Amino acid sequence: MRAGAGAGGPGPGPRLRVVAFPHAGGWPSAFRTWWQVLPADAELLVAQLPGRGARIGEPPITRVEPLVEALSRDLAGREPLPYVVVGHSFGSVLGYELTRAMEQKGLPPVLLAVSARQPPCFPSEPPFAHARSDAELLEHLMDLGGMAPQLMTRADLVRPVLRAIRADLEAMERYERPLSGTGVPILALGAVDDPVVIAERLHLWSLETTGGFRRSMFTGGHFYLYAHANAAAIVRDLLAVFPGPPDGDRGRHLPRHPETVPGGDPERFPGEETP
Template identity: 60%
Template sequence: MSNWLTRVGKAHPPFRGRLIALPHAGGWPSAFTPWRALVPDDVDLLVAQLPGHGARISEDPLRRVEPMVEGLVEALLARDPLPLAVVGHSFGSVLGYALARALEERGRPPRLLVVSARQPPCFPDVAPFAHQRPEEELVEHLVRIGGLPSRPDRHKVMTGPVLDAVRADLEAMETYRRPAEETGVPILAVGAADDPVVVTERMPLWSLETASAFRWELFEGGHFFLYTPQVASRVIAHAVRALPLGGGQAGEQALADTNLQVARP
């Protein structure tokens, strides 16, 4: 089995659906380990493990979204076909959006895409780019947004392959360009009002990236709010609701059944 995806926790088949989680820039599968206790046993929880991350840390990281998506798509298509929901955080939102589109093209669209802590592709990154920052400046940025403890002795772990993976993911995110047409996959966008990275007002504009249902919800908790138990449990509930035993409109229904804010231009 491909090592592009790693299962979190013990398997409890038969599964009624599959939840694909995509971490932040430089993130390892362990970022989603606490989610296993919140995801129902009949939902398969798989987390992306990109080259240069986790157990693949000895591999050279990729610096573009397209080859990452190619690897993930092939890994998913090699598994039994189950209803899918995709959740991406920060860089993982860009990767999740591209993955959802690629699966859609292959006739296996996710029932729901959850994007977190990232502006929509209609706002492309412009210079100066984070991935081009000097090492000390990049580390300081990670500390500022909460991605690295402020203790100086902990910064030593952010050198070599680990920092290379962060930089490569940031480059992939910052060079990604929006396709000409939107996806047909329903989107749930979640953000934090106190996120030091993302402009909150841009999160509702993920509505421009889908021709299907769209909702958004606002939390507190900084840039990494998605990993807190309270937010994780709510997001998981939405994602799991999109994975029924049958039916073709599960993603739209999962959004319609909530009290999320609606944002349409």
């Protein structure tokens, strides 16, 4: 696991932290646009689960509980910083459960942002997507814009991608609503043109918290969260929950220029150890 502030070079450490969870099968690179719009004093941690990226050789995990247990242990062991949690699609389930786990440790986030996922009061029902054939699952991903057409002929690339996606979908579809929610405020995010999520159901994330609740809608389909303009707008909203930087440190709060973003994947936050 690599740790680092939002921008390289000398200077004080990060002032705040964003913990992010991508969609089913997602790699840390899904949040590459967020690197371009986060301020220089923000640390971005993106979950990299087994079966993808640097962990491609590990078997994927098909249940939420062991993933969250290891992720929360990892986060609790880091240097304390005020932080927000952001989850997209399947990542919303992990983000919600991580928030609850961190509350139990006395280390809750300032805010939980859930994106493109219906609340737990609407459990998944059969037929489950994880049980689809490879061809059916690929067609579904193509319809959502979650699979590049040029990859369709690359079995060596598609096979591990489908394995990770199928594992995450199974974890999400077998997930059951907990008996208690969270006291952390929730921001529900979605796209009005998302073909998967019924936009009006996002309001019901308010049932999962005794804290504040807001909803913010965008356009851009199921993967709207990764579009540069939408990422910039969401980041501005998230940063509003933190106190401003000291007057003498205003320059570090400016968004980094894309050319200054380190190459490769965003910050890796594996967390999960395979049993």
